[in-house]
Amino acid sequence: MAGLPAEFGLIARHFLPLAGPSxxxxxxxxxxxxxxxxRQLVLAADAMVAGVHFLxxxxxxxxGRKLLRVNLSDLAAMGAAPLAYLMTTALPRDLPPLWLEGFVAGLAEDQVRFGLQVLGGDTVSIPGPITLSLTILGTVAPGGALRRSGARPGDGIWVSGTIGDGALGLRVLQGRLPADAEGHLARRYRLxxxxLALGAALSGLAHAAMDVSDGLVQDLGHLCRxxxxxxxxxxxxxPLSPAARALVMADPALLPVVLSGGDDYELLFAAPPGAAVEARAAATGxxxxxxGQFVEGPAEVLVQGPDGAPLALPAGGWSHF
Amino acid sequence: MAGLPAEFGLIARHFLPLAGPSxxxxxxxxxxxxxxxxRQLVLAADAMVAGVHFLxxxxxxxxGRKLLRVNLSDLAAMGAAPLAYLMTTALPRDLPPLWLEGFVAGLAEDQVRFGLQVLGGDTVSIPGPITLSLTILGTVAPGGALRRSGARPGDGIWVSGTIGDGALGLRVLQGRLPADAEGHLARRYRLxxxxLALGAALSGLAHAAMDVSDGLVQDLGHLCRxxxxxxxxxxxxxPLSPAARALVMADPALLPVVLSGGDDYELLFAAPPGAAVEARAAATGxxxxxxGQFVEGPAEVLVQGPDGAPLALPAGGWSHF
Incomplete structure (x- = not known):
């Protein structure tokens, strides 16, 4: 019996420390x-490709943390609590070992932060870019999951955090926009x-919810449909971060990038007038x-510009095909 | 609001018919x-890359069927019953639409055969080879899962089906070996x-089990460790298929390919002397x-050649790195 192939050492060295008893x-x-x-199980899977989803x-x-967090964002959008995940990695043979060490170190940090364990996966070679796939499992009280359907005319349109940082941060990292002094925009793109806390707090209050990944306007269209x-x-x-606001003030043509650029991973949700949204959100920090507001009518998003007139946006959102 | 990006049409057209209510x-x-x-949940994930795991x-x-079946083989090795799966596909932008149609048609056929539904996933573009990842969920009676540990000295070493067809089939498809008239070897590589029925039947009888994916000798080493x-x-x-036997008879140098070539997806298991292995297996067809036999001693595999003398094999099994 010859020695074990290198992938077993790689799994034992890098991935075993991430594993829980299951x-x-x-x-x-x-x-x-x-x-x-x-509890009901909540399950989602996302893939990331070098050069497409990250630089x-x-x-x-x-x-590694972004891979985990885009999946956690799907759980947040359902109001679910994280449980565990499986991951497959397709890695070029000439990948520097330090890359994998950093990748796993990031995952380890976020596993602790979010109370997760890895259940299993697969590590293979690829004659192409680093390609990652993660399946996340969460749980929710039966009937308590937030869904995309359920918004009603008159409901307020709400969003968490700030919008546009990720899309602007990508352009900063690509050298197409100037960086802010704190590196806020780049950090938001990468991380x-x-x-999760907000999603859980919205269970039983929000009529509908999703996370903003493809662009605010496009994703709002999903809630409408x-x-x-x-x-x-x-x-x-x-809501814009100070860094995003500074860029848009300097060049109003960036407003469409903010509104439909994607990579936000904020929660977008519908809540009835008078609902204690702000109190519940404040309790989660x-x-x-x-x-805006949901209205009767066809499943369309009308964007009112700063002057109150309808704002025309280019074809909304990111598409792979 | 512009039209939806093409990936939504792609998902609705191709993947939605595979989805169950969950x-x-x-x-x-x-x-x-x-x-x-x-029931306990049984979870596994495998990735496949064009040019690495399939031609x-x-x-x-x-x-599509191979992707599903290599995952189902992991469930079989645990004695689990299939429940559902999630899948991510990273596809080149110039992939012919007919490819995806065929891929999904194969999955649809096997979903029916194995009683599965798709729960979700992700479809992204890749500037590289088709890269697929599938996470499978199964269930097993609490405590009933077959494990890799547990073989005891004196236990028989058992294997299902025939060994070596997949590794020889790959070489046939690569033009390195002559094809058999029925196309048996190529079919076994691809499908x-x-x-699953055998795995379930072995619960409570086999002391240890796994599926043979990396090569019989290497995987037997895993049971030993x-x-x-x-x-x-x-x-x-x-056990060899007639097609494999004919090739090995013509060229005994192919025996190591059979014994450590991989891609078998047969069950390898330990059972005590006198256990009703054959009766249970026969009941599942x-x-x-x-x-062979498990023995006391260090975790090593001794391969006895046809003449009874130890057979030296090249470094066992396939490695990605």
Whole structure:
């Protein structure tokens, strides 16, 4: 019997420290998990490709965390609590070992932060770019999941945090926009902040919710189609970070990038008038802003510009194909 | 609001027909699943890259099915029953639409065959080879899962089906070996047969089990390390298909390819002397063969050649790195 192939050493060295007891030491054919009693499972999967979803020169520490966090953002949008994940990595053979060390170190940090364990996965070689896939499992009280459908005419349109930082941060990292002094925009592109506490707090209050990944306007369109109603979005009510605001003030042509650029990973949700949205959000330490209203009518998003007139946006959102 | 990006049409057209009710129409942020009462969850994930795990010219119908079946083989190795899956696909932008149609048609066929539904996933573009990742969920009675550890000295080493077809089939498809008249070897490479019924039947009988994916000898080494014991494998007891036997008879140098080539997806398991292995296997319609014995000693595999003398094998198994 010859020595074990290198991938076993790689898994034992890098991924085993991430594994919880259900992973069976990453040494069996599958993981064994007792589902938490009295909870529904919430499951999502996202893939990331170097050069498409992150920059090849991004620090590996943030790549692993971004992969985890975009999936956690899906759980947040359902009001779910994180449980565990599985991950497959397709890595070029000439990947520097330090890259993988950083990637795993980032994951380890965020596992602690979000109370997660890895259950299993696969590590393979690829004659192409680093390609990552992560399946996340969460849980929610039966019937308590937030859904995309359910918004009603008259509901307020709410969003968490600030919008546009990720899309602007990508352009900063690409050298197409000047960086802010604190590096806020680049950091937001590389490290989204999944709004898990807010999502959980909105269960039973919000009529509908999703996370903003493809662009605010496009994703609002999804809520409209799911609910069979329209939306009026007030562009000047959309919360911007100081860094984003400075860029848009200097060049108003960046407003469409903010509104439909994507990579925000904030929560977008519908809540009835009078609902205690701000109190619940404040209890979780999350900023929220009311940015418009759902209306009867066809499933369309009307964006009101700062002057009150309809704002024409280029074709909304990022598409892979 | 402009039209939806093409990926939404792609998902609705190709993947939505595969979705079950828990997938929420593939239109929400995540799937919602009620875990089956009184069962443990079994979870595994595998990735496949064109040119590494399948041939770029393989029929797309078999690519989807192979992806599903290598994951199902992990469930079989745990004695688990299939429940559902999530899948991410990273596809080149110039992929012919017919490829995706075939890929999905194959998945649809096998979903019916194995009683599965898709829960969700992600479809992204890649400036590289087709890269697929699938996470499978199964269930098993609490405590009933087959594990890799647990083999005892004196246990028989058993294997299902025939060994070596996949590794030889790859070489046939690469033009390095002559094809058999029925196309058996190529078919076995492209379409493994997950031994789910046998796995379930072995629960409570086998002391240890795994599926053979990296090569019989290497995978037997995993059972030895997990159990802290050695193994004596009789090469002439390893079951071969008529097509594989014909090739090895013509060129005995192919025996190492059979024994450590991988891509078998048969079950390899330990059972105590006198256990009703053959009766249980026969009840599931699965051929099994006893190919050696576990022994006390260091975690090493001794392969006895057809003449009874130890057979030296090249470094065992496939490695990605």
């Amino acid at each position: 992973a069976l030491g990453l040494a069996d054919d599958a993981a064994l998990l007792d589902p938490p009693a009295g 090849p020169e991004d620090p590996p520490e943030t790549v 989204p902040d999944p709004r 799911a609910g069979g109603l329209g939306a009026v979005l007030r562009a000047d009510a959309v 999350t900023a929220v802003a009311r940015i | 997938a929420l129409g593939l239109a929400d942020d995540a799937a919602l699943l009620d875990p089956p009462a009184g 770029p010219e393989d029929p797309p119908e078999t690519v 493994p047969d997950p031994r 997990a159990g802290g014991l050695g193994a004596v494998l009789r090469a002439d007891a390893v 699965t051929a099994v063969a006893r190919i």
